[in-house]
């Protein structure tokens with residue numbers, strides 16, 4: 069029995085939409101029940117909430133899409149629920165009791181669209197100022213309604229929660245984030261080791277962390293709203309600037325999604341180039357991860373090591389794409405330009421060099437007693453927590469959760485190459501660090517299998533400059549340098565998307581900070597943040 | 610495997626003679642010196658400025674992509690220590706220069722202003738990347754400041770998305786020249802009181 073049929077059995081009112089990808093439409097009052105049954109299913113527990121996307125369908129209808137995946141079998145399903153109006157506000161029941169990651173994703177949907185989730189303990193704004201007017205992703209939002217406010221921003225120490233009582237009334241409760249006698253330390257947003265404009269309000273008991281409340285939005289650029297007024301090829305430029313250390317992979321995901329929707333078949337050569345570029349990007353990103361982590365922990369020399377090899381990759385990128393950090397290379401239908409004549413030679417030289425030199429990295433840092441004592445056994449996360457929090461990528465794989473999209477839902481050439489998924493089981497900082505170090509070599513291994521066999525042919529198929537996609541919902545996901553990056557595209561048949569949403573890899577990771585750091589020492593907070601490896605502009609979008 | 614004629618390789622490079630180095634700034638400074646300032650005082654000034662311009666300590670306000678290129682400057686290949694820029698300070702009280710790297714959003718803007726206000730005079734600002742100059746690709750967004758010069762005075766703009774490391778250096782050297790032109794003791798072109806960002810904005814509105 070397929071998941072859809074199961075849902076139909078539990079909830080006969082459920083409808084199915086088949087424009088684009090299949091979406092099961094569940095009435096709001098049955099949502100909680102259906103979700104619980106899916107989550108607790110014996111054969112195929114849908115225990116990983118990939119993403120939760122709020123959409124304004126127009127004409128006052130707000131809805132939420134739930135993308136679920138089973139960590140056991142990898143099968144996926146997408147649900148849709150339309151918010152119902154109560155006391156003048158759009159409401160949906162919260163699913164944060166089932167999937168912890170929903171806590172923060174529902175806050176995002178509330179912030180963008182004003183959907184109130186009953187039962188979510190924290191209904192504050194997430195990215196925008198607490199005194200912001202209106203909800204920017206609604207279709208009737210006036211773009212000029214919130215001018216720049218240079219005044220100070222107060223952060224409330226209590227949150228609102230709404231509960232739906234059995235008799236249909238709403239009960240409003242207040243939850244306390246920080247008590248007045250808590251000792252709250254403010255870390256960020258201008259802090260050298262938060263890797264961007266991230267702010268963590270941290271309450272301490274002596275040296276022990278009691279609670280972390282991330283305050284986001286210091287680099288919220290409104291990319292999703294901006295995309296709604298651009299043509300499809302124009303929207304590509306934003307993806308590189310989300311998680312700039314996964315620029316290729318992000319853009320790959322969006323291109324793939326649009327190609328799928330438009331039915332464009334790309335050439336074998338382009339697939340090879342894309343896969344190689346993705347892996348080079350992963351190595352570059354992990355090298356930067358290494359450099360930053362050691363620098364955060366007070367070592368400077370290894371920082372130079374990491375950048376030395378990273379520059380080699382950037383040179384390769386630059387020759388072919390013209391860009392060092394942000395390459396704007398993938399295009400709908402292939403890639404922007406053919407590879408440089410020196411590309412193959414340089415890539416081969418690089419992978420060889422990387423293999424030979426990586427022992428230096430381990431000698432100077434991995435083997436040192438400081439690294440071991442500061443990383444081993446620190447900041448533990450369990451497999452169940454990682455799944456519930458949606459902490460993908462190296463963070464999840466360090467807990468034993470096999471979540472590599474390249475293995476579970478292969479795209480491009482990943483089903484043709486032979487590679488191992490790096491899995492560790494302790495879930496501490498050390499394992500998170502080792503996953504990335506091992507992945508550097510694994511990526512070199514993938515590149516080596518492809519680099520000599522790049523087939524001849526077109527690097528890009530001809531695509532109309534103004535593209536109209538058929539109506540429906542389309543998704544795509546890739547394994548970016550730090551986890552699953554997903555694209556949710558909703559088209560109404562126009563030349564620009566009705567709604568374009570990106571699954572941020574970093575948002576669940578930042579949300580993880582509270583779980584991981586709690587009851588640990590404040591001195592470990594920065595090292596833990598370093599090993600979780602998030603990039604802030606990708607979180608805030 | 611046949612490789613097609615590579616487009617990027619044929620792009621016309623900039624000719625050396627087309628490059629404007631703006632070294633007239635230095636010549637101007639010399640001229641001004643000759644025409645007015647006292648020999649002793651202006652020499653003292655020169656010494657002070659030589660020291661100041663070669664030890665600019667920056668506060669890196671790195672919010673996004675451009676900040677990563679700034680890190681590359683710190684590494685061995687580009688090595689900004691050659692220009693005396695290598696000391697980045699994490700406290701505004703110890704910094705001479707505010708490097709704004711990356712998009713500034715509405716939520717961040719008051720904090721940027723506060724950091725600027727906390728810095729001690731004389732202070733400078735470099736706006737790096739399209740985002741800080743004009744809002745860049747996100748200019749039309751509902752949450753992005755379209756140009757930080759609307760909030761704080763900017764000394765040097767470095768365009769690019771992100772700028773190349775060479776462009777960073779060029780911009781930083783422009784700032785060094787600007788610093789070298791200042792007179793503390795020699796009279797003549799004493800540094801003007803920098804306008805308060807707030808009043809500047811109000812005038813515009």
Ligand code: SF4
Pocket residue numbers: 309394673674675710711712737738739740741745746769770771772
């Ligand atoms: S100018 Fe470009 S590279 Fe720099 S922060 Fe803005 S988007 Fe990123």
